[in-house]
Structures are given as C-alpha cells and as structure tokens.
Amino acid sequence: MKRRAICSLIAGLLAAPLLLPVAHAQTEADVKAQVAKLKPKDFPTQPIELTVVYPAGGAVDVSARHVGKYFEKWSGQKAIVNNRTGGAGIVGHTYLATQAKNDGYTLGVVASLIFADSMLRSQGRWTLDNLEPIAYLNSDGLNAIVSSEGPYKDKSFKDMIELAKQKPNTIRVATVPNSVFEYLVDQLELVTGAKFLKVPFQGGAPAIAAVLGNHVDMSIGFHVEFISMLEAKKVTPIAVASAERSPYLPNVPTVNEILGRKDVIWGATRWVTAPKGIPADRKAYLVAAFNAAVRDPELQAEFRKLGSVPDTRFATPAQIAEHLNRLATLERDFYVKSGRLK
C-alpha cells in the first residue's frame, strides 16, 4: 500500500506540470514533444498490449480500441487490444492481477465491474491493490427505463418504487444477475423497502427488448443500450444511478435526488490499469501518453458517441486511485449490508 502510494506520487509529480496546461495554450507538437521527452530509451521496443477482459464489440472493448488509436497518435508507439475473455471477466481480471508482467508492456482497459470481482470472486488470490491506475477514460451510469407504450408509461421512478412497496413482488424488473444491474435493484429494495420481481437476463440489450415486448415492466440499462429506442420514442428513462445527472438526459433525475441519498451509484467507470510495480520511468511515460490521448477532443467525441461521459478531472494516478477507492468503498459497504461480503 505504502509503496503504491509513493509510486503514484512520483508518477503524479512527473505528470502534473506536463498535464495542467495541455488543454489550452499548447500546440499538438508541444504535447507530443513532452510525451517524447519522458520516453525511456529502452521502452517500448514492442507494441503495448491492452488487455480487455470482455469480448470484442462491447463498451469496454470499443473504449480500448479508441484509446489505443489515440495513444498511437500522441506517442507514436503501437498499442494493440487483446481480448482475454471468460467467466464474465474474472479470467482476464485474474490474469491482469496475478500473471501479467509488470514491465509496462501489458496494460488493461478495465471497468469498475472489477470491484465486484476483486471483493466477491477473487477468492483471496488478488485485490485491487495488485493493480495501479494509469489513465481515466470515461463512465456510464445505469438508467431505469419503462416502455413508452406499456401500462407504466406515465409512472415516475418514485411511483414505481411506491408500487413495488404497496404490492410487493408484482413489478417485474429485468436485471442481469451478479452484476451492477442486480446490485442497483437490490440496493433500491434495501433502502426503500420495496420488493421487485427480478427477472434475470444476460445483458442490457435483451433486458430492454423484454421491456419493449412487455415481458417485464421496468428495465435497467446503459445509455448506449437504449439510445436508439429512446430516439424512436419507444422507451422512457425515469432515473439514472450516477452521482450527477447524465449530460445526455438532463431532465432525468438521479436516483439519489429522488431518494434523498448519496450512496446509490451504479454504472461502469473505465480506466487504463497496469499490474502493480512497473518501473517508474515507464509508468511516467505511459501516464503522460495516455493522458494526452484522453484529453484529445476527438477521442472524447468518440466516447460521447458510446453514451459515455469522459472526465478530465482525474488526471494523475493518485487522483484516479482516490476516485476509484471512493467508488469501491461505496460498493463494499453495500456488499456488507446486503450480506454478500462478511
């Protein structure tokens, strides 16, 4: 823990003077020169591998492919995406935390779904401390959605909670077992006393199809999963489980606003991570290069196309680690309260 803090600090100090003014006065060439100045002589001599623990085509994979492209643009070095899939991510997460070499060539593009893996499924073999953050990419909040044509089309989120309280086990909600989808619904039940009928689906897309076909009454999903249904006016989002309102849905309240709480935050936060302990000079270089990439407006536009929210407030590894720890602590508290974790 201590060494990690020092490492992050060093990298942060190296990166800070470089990063702060980037957005404004500097030209592209300046930034590229600054990134190049940090390049160690012997690194990289081969492409950087970005491990993605989910299949090609998903939101994490697409984010990784974009960031790899912009890493190349700013550093001139190659980055390739490698999908190590299996076990809903646990296979790849375990690889990153316990087997991947910490020489800077193997990085991971991970999502906050790794929190649950580290706390509930790693079986003590690894924790989040086996990894260290390099660069923050983006985040998505989970949304609650009803059909715009079904029997609940005029109900607010509060109405749905009330209905589930008055007539327990009658409001059918599509969730994805063992995922943030389910944890969100569980936490809603825990803090409001409502009781939903939770119908399990494999992912947000089938869940949203189920709400359209009236097989369920409410569904949970990421923005990208229902954006086209929203444009076709087939679904109505009624709440978002993020800390702030989604910039894409400014009229949809957050769950915390509705319930008067602060701790209902579920979604996916994505970042570039590395196995712990990569050499300080290599880390500083990678931090600078990836940060130059995530500050590129073109990359941010790509993220927005995915319905994700880029955020450049988290620039140094220390800042990212602090933010992630805050999210992880909220999750841990919920796992303890819901009896998932002792």
Add this chain to the structure above:
Amino acid sequence: MPVTFALTPVASIAMLAAMFYGAMYGGSTTSILVNIPGEAASVVTCLDGYQMAKQGRAGVALGMAAIGSFIAGTLSLVAMTFFSPLLTSAALTFGPPENFALMVLGLVCTILMIQGSALKGIMMIGLGLLLATVGIDLVDGKERFTFGSVDLSAGFDLVAVVIGLFGVSEILLNVESAIKNEVVATRIRELLPTWQDWKDSWKPILRGSGLGFLLGVIPGGGPVTASFMSYAVERRIAKDPTRFGKGAIEGLAGPESANNAAVASGMIPLMSLGLPGNAVTALLMGALIIQGVQPGPMMMSQHPDVFWGVIASMYVGNVFLLILNLPLIGLWVQLLRVPYAVLFPIILLLAVVGTYSANKNFFDLYVMIGFGVIGYVLRKFDYEMGPLLLSFVLAPLLEQSLRQSMVMSSEGFAIFLARPITVTLLAISLALILLVVKRKVQTKGDAT
C-alpha cells in the same frame, strides 16, 4: 474487427458479415471432406455430407451445400428486404416462456436426429445438458462444478468442445484404423449434382430457407438451431428415413440452407432492435457502434445508406460465395488425395491454433484435448456426438428461459399454457415425441 476501424461503416459491416457467412459455408466444407465441422452449425452436415464423400460424391455434396446456401441466403434477404418491420414486432413477442418452448422443441428435434440406439442418444443428450451446467450459474451467479477453478467458471468453451469432440476424436479414430484412405479408395466421380440430386434437393432447400429465416429472426434461434431442426424435419417427412445418415442429399441440402438463411435473417433483430442474437452479431453490433451507427429502430431512417448498404452487400456477398466456391470444389476434393498421414497433423495444428485464438486462453486447449479423448472413447462404443453437442448448445438458453419464466409466473408452469405461441410449440414437441414412440413400438411389434 480491428481492421474495420479504418473503413467506412458499410464496408466494415459488409466485410464482417461476409466473413461470418463465408465461415458458415467453409465450416461445411470440412464437415463433408473430413467429418470435422468447422463450427457448431455444420455439425449436422457431417451426418450425411461425409457419407456422401465416402461414396465418392464429395463434389456433389459441396456443390449442393454451396447452391443451397446461396438460394437460402438470397431468399432470406429478399424476405428481409420486404418484411423487416413486421418481423421486428414478431421478434419482440418472444419472451422467456416462448424461448423455453422453442428450446424444448429443439431438444425434441435432437432426439429425432439420433441415428443409432435411442437409449445411447438420449444418454448423450443428458450428458450435454449436464456439461453445460459447468461454470457460473446464469441466474443466481453461483459457481457450479468448477472446483474453485477460475478457468472452469466460464464453462467449457463451445469452440474447444466442437473441435475436441469432432476434430480431435476423428483424428484419433483414423490414426487407429491403420491409415487407410477410404474416401480416395472410392474414387471421386461426379463433381456436379445430377438431375436426380436437384429433384431431391429443391424442396429441402426451400423448407430449410423458410425455417432458417424464421429461426434467425427469433433471438433464441440462430443458425445452429435452424440447421438441426431442418434435419429433423427432412428426416421426419422423408419417404424413406432409413437413408438418412447414409448419404441422403436431403439431409445435407436442408440444414445447409437453413443455417445460411438464419445468418441473413439474424441481421433483422440486430439492425432493427439493436439485439444481437449471438457472439458474431454482437461483434457486428460493436463494429457499427464504433462507426457511430447505433443499430435500432431509428437506423433505417438515420442511416439509410448503412442499412441498405449492408443488405445490398449481403446480396453481392452471396453471389460471390457461389462464384468463388463452385470452381474451387474440384480443388477441395483433390485435398482428399493428400494422405491422412500428412493431412491429419495439419488439421490438428489448425485445430490447436483455432481453439487458442478464439479466447487466447491456454485452458481451452486442455478442454479441446480432454473432449477429444472423451469423444474418442464414446465413439468407440457407438455413442453419437451430434446429440451431445446440440444439447450442450441448447442447454444454457433452455435453463435460463425456464428459470426466467418461473420467476415471471405466479402460477408455476401455468405460464406456458397461457400464451398461444408456447402452447403451439409445446404441442408440436409432444406430437413429435408421440410419433417417435409410436414408430418404436411398431418396429418392435414387427420384429416379434
């Protein structure tokens, strides 16, 4: 997929879709020539396709597979061009109970596929269902039969299982049989289908196209289900069902058409609902999103160029598949002249590479070898691999849709009787089972 990054949306999705149905056809080539299916949808093709090759009709089999695929793919596209919006709402009516009924029908069709001993076949279906439970429970997330292994928590990978059960075990069996080149021994006679073949095949092709088209639209369906349901149908309605499994061209033409039709119509839920039916369409969806095209109800109005571009490219792709494949048939058939001693090590090498590249997980190679040995032993004792694999493919959706239905229902199994589609599908399943039992009883009566 990474390649598509640099292309336009239409070009990238056209390329990926073409690779998908190209692979669908390539998978049947190896099924016919060496009894090793390239992917799960070609398993059925082995049954009669390989037998045809043994009879010296490999060229006919390959030709009919290509032509059937072409006709089915084209018909499916025409239907898709006209009926997309209609089918989209039909696909939405398929909720968990409907999917469950469909999977039950699928399992019943698996029983109809059994060639030899019914008891052994049903045992294999049971084994397939059992093997599919390994890994993380889809509903409550508990690990089952993983013995604490992270690798097993993902379950057995389908690619590794297919290659193991069919490829590795086939090689082991052949190594043992003193390397005699059966296929070449019976000379390669005809290269093109005869008039009789056409007469036998056109109806199965049309039926396969229709079936494949419908199953492709339904999220729980897809090419694998389509191919063996078509086989079951053909065998069911054939005048002489005993020819099946011995090189009946109907048993090849029907399923081959069905899987290609399903590939094409599988684009409907993808493009109009943003609902990928399987891993490949999920990849296509990712490729579209990368390009800033969001699949869904608005795609046709917001990106008409992409929507119709993809459909047009699939028409062209189908024609190309035919043009490229027909002249190559002669070449593929020549492959059979390569001595097994040379051919099999190469196939084994490709099997290893193919299995590893699917997930880049070393554990999959152990799975492949393990299933190869299991397949070898089982086949020695005349257990069939087809039912085992097909029930393994159906099991996850079967279990999931059953458990979803049970959660949704307040009156237990009554949910299946309250919906017209489920009642119809379950009634068909029951009727098929009764027919099989009746036939068994009759043949037993005749024997005594």
